[in-house]
Amino acid sequence: MRRALCGFLVLVLVSGCGSSTGYGTIVTSASAPVAPVAPPSTSAAPVLKDVPPETHTGKGDGEFASTWPADQLGFFTFDCPKCSSNVMVDTDGGEYGLVNAIGKYKGTTWLNTEPDRPTTKVTVHANAAWTATIADYRSLPVASAGATASGKGDAVFRVPEGVRTVAFTAKTRGNVAVWVHSEKVRDLLVNEIGDLSKTVEVVGPAYLLVEGYEASWTITPS
Template sequence: MWILGGVGAVVALCCGVGLVATLAGGGDSGTGNKNVTGVSAPTTGTTSAAAPAAAPTSAAPAPTTAAPPPAPKPKVYSGRGDDVVKVGQLTDLAVIKFSCPRCTSNTVLKSDGPEGLLVNTIGAYTGKRWINLEEDSLTTQFEVETNGKWTLTVGSVDQLATKAASGKVSGRGDDVIVLGGAAETAKITHSKGAGNFVVHAYSLESGEGGLLINEIGGYSGTRPLEAPALVQVTADGNWSISPV
């Protein structure tokens, strides 16, 4: 059973808050709850008018408390060719960004967590994937297979995911997105790509969701997508998500 913790809390994840799904080309098609605790929808940046200042009083000032320590920065690993990257025990939700801009042969990235195969392509690659979506997930290392220089960045959703406060977003290639807004459906498109086009989405309010799309090549259609949501796109072409 997947358990949804408190929803809408401030993101406070360095390498995590608990969220991992079966990635890249298939995976979880169920609608069970996922552990999206701590992921909050992006805001549009609007603020209300400031309230008038209160008249001074003679009351003693309230005691102050120390500010919480800043979240650790994303961890960055780099290398060339095949390698095994040990990252310690990551049990919380995280987003990874993998880049190998000059690779010309097979480009593969695997984790020892539940998602397993994260990237499997030929040639250059830059994209984002989530890890540790499932409750009690544990990732300790990544396996890289390339013939070029690569960079692997591991950080929290707040640090690395693409933010879309209005619920409308577009991009190219693999990405992890935090959608804002309050839509129940979305128009989704994929063009200029010939490979797998896969979209997973999980509501930040209910934790429900799963596999929305699993097609090859171009795509255009409207699917149920309860925003705000955490979304993962697997694509080799241009894609867009628009609330309708």
């Protein structure tokens, strides 16, 4: 599912040659306190467990084996601050293409959303030193109702129970997408090129993925 979008991204990345894009920094301006949220679980899905993060480093093209548990969602952060050409990260799992960008990059996505196709190997194509980290749900910022978060690039949020919609804005010359993943649904909510502003249904608890390495964006849950 995750890579159903990859084709869209590859088409638009050809025009994304700016060297100052790709940073998945997040700034939260909360009008409501950010409360801890429990990971989603049902008898039909594995219960999320606390898993120690795993970190891998390299320089240029490389490959590493992942020891991440096959039955656990993971959240993959890739950082290549001095990359100056195409950056691609692929896996042998269901989300085989995790990163496809140009220039320096920092962002977060997810993996192991398809339990029957877990990630065991990650392949990196880059021209500078990089760090790759896989962490569990505790590493994610929480998108609480009444709190606006802004950022740039790829990012994942935990959406707590009680949230029903998310107002999303983006400024970009390229493609931007928003995905939701929960016990009940895994769906592509937004897939557009250029600036946009819309409200989408996101029922918590869930995870929200923003994809768009060139995009500056805001999300406001309610």
